[in-house]
Amino acid sequence: MFKKSETLALGCDHAGYELKEFLKIKLAETGYSVRDFGTYSTASMDYPDVAHPVASAVNEGQYSTAVLICGTGIGMSITANKYESIRAALCWNNELAKLSREHNDANILCLPARFIEAEKALQAVLIFLKTEFAGGRHQVRVDKIQIK
Numbered sequence: 596m597f598k599k600s601e602t603l604a605l606g607c608d609h610a611g612y613e614l615k616e617f618l619k620i621k622l623a624e625t626g627y628s629v630r631d632f633g634t635y636s637t638a639s640m641d642y643p644d645v646a647h648p649v650a651s652a653v654n655e656g657q658y659s660t661a662v663l664i665c666g667t668g669i670g671m672s673i674t675a676n677k678y679e680s681i682r683a684a685l686c687w688n689n690e691l692a693k694l695s696r697e698h699n700d701a702n703i704l705c706l707p708a709r710f711i712e713a714e715k716a717l718q719a720v721l722i723f724l725k726t727e728f729a730g731g732r733h734q735v736r737v738d739k740i741q742i743k
């Protein structure tokens with residue numbers, strides 16, 4: 596589970612910029628510390644240019660958890676999951692966000708900005724941050740994800 600003493604890594608492309616800014620403000624109001632990896636405007640850019648620095652930082656242990664946002668969430672999740680220790684989950688409601696933590700020990704939440712309302716995305720993020728990995732049989736499965 597994410598601790599409020601930690602810093603959350605947050606990144607987006609142009610399609611996710613407005614949602615990222617909304618989440619940044621709301622998370623700060625809720626007492627979370629956020630590191631904003633950009634992008635910093637709605638100017639068109641390429642999602643891997645943000646997904647790589649964020650996923651790399653999580654992979655190296657600089658952050659335990661991140662949120663990545665693009666139009667669909669798909670490009671961000673595909674890119675982030677290239678890293679060995681990354682389990683990036685594309686979620687668009689509270690239940691998926693909760694299960695991605697409980698069952699998959701997801702460490703990056705990917706959000707589809709063009710397919711989710713801002714308030715719903717905020718709720719999904721808060722649930723993602725507060726939910727613990729269930730371990731047990733799910734640990735066995737997570738341990739089998741890596742290509743040996």
Ligand code: RB5
Binds near residue numbers: 667670671
């Ligand atoms: C940008 O138009 C869009 O392709 C991007 O935000 C994302 O949805 C890609 O997966």
